Amino acid sequence: MGVTIDVLKCTGCGACTYVCPVGVLAVEDMKCRVKEGCISCGECVDICQWQAITLQNKKTGKKD
Ligand code: SF4
Numbered sequence: 825m826g827v828t829i830d831v832l833k834c835t836g837c838g839a840c841t842y843v844c845p846v847g848v849l850a851v852e853d854m855k856c857r858v859k860e861g862c863i864s865c866g867e868c869v870d871i872c873q874w875q876a877i878t879l880q881n882k883k884t885g886k887k888d
């Protein structure tokens with residue numbers, strides 16, 4: 825459930841933190857972190873140029 829961030833791909837650009845409608849993303853030490861409360865909207869996945877964010881399927885727990 826929610827999103828997984830690949831810290832090896834994340835550049836800490838912060839783009840995803842601006843598009844999250846519930847504000848659960850934040851960059852710390854140049855790496856993006858996700859807090860509790862993600863609604864799995866997918867906005868951050870679309871905005872990340874480095875494909876660092878993966879949306880988890882709520883029902884199966886598998887990656888989309
Ligand atoms: S948009 Fe991608 S690269 Fe930029 S902070 Fe978010 S996860 Fe990291």
Ligand code: SF4
Nearest residue numbers: 844862863865866868
């Ligand atoms: S999927 Fe949506 S709610 Fe979840 S972290 Fe990304 S932008 Fe925020």
